[in-house]
Amino acid sequence: MSHIPIAALVPLIVIAIGFVGFCWYDLSRSRVRYLPKWAWAIICLISIPIGGIIYLVVGRDSGTARG
Numbered sequence: 001m002s003h004i005p006i007a008a009l010v011p012l013i014v015i016a017i018g019f020v021g022f023c024w025y026d027l028s029r030s031r032v033r034y035l036p037k038w039a040w041a042i043i044c045l046i047s048i049p050i051g052g053i054i055y056l057v058v059g060r061d062s063g064t065a066r067g
Helices: 006-029 037-046 050-059
Strands: none
Touching: 006 037, 006 050, 037 050
């Protein structure tokens, strides 16, 4: 396997952390479906980016007002 320089991975790590942060922020302000908020938070963190995408598509209750 080839050696990947750390400088090439830094932008991906920053994007992943930002995406999880966005999902957690949205999770704190939205109503959720199917699972409790703490479970969605763990799913978003453990399975980056699939967990966040699943939360945004399936878990977020978009029919209610935020707040």
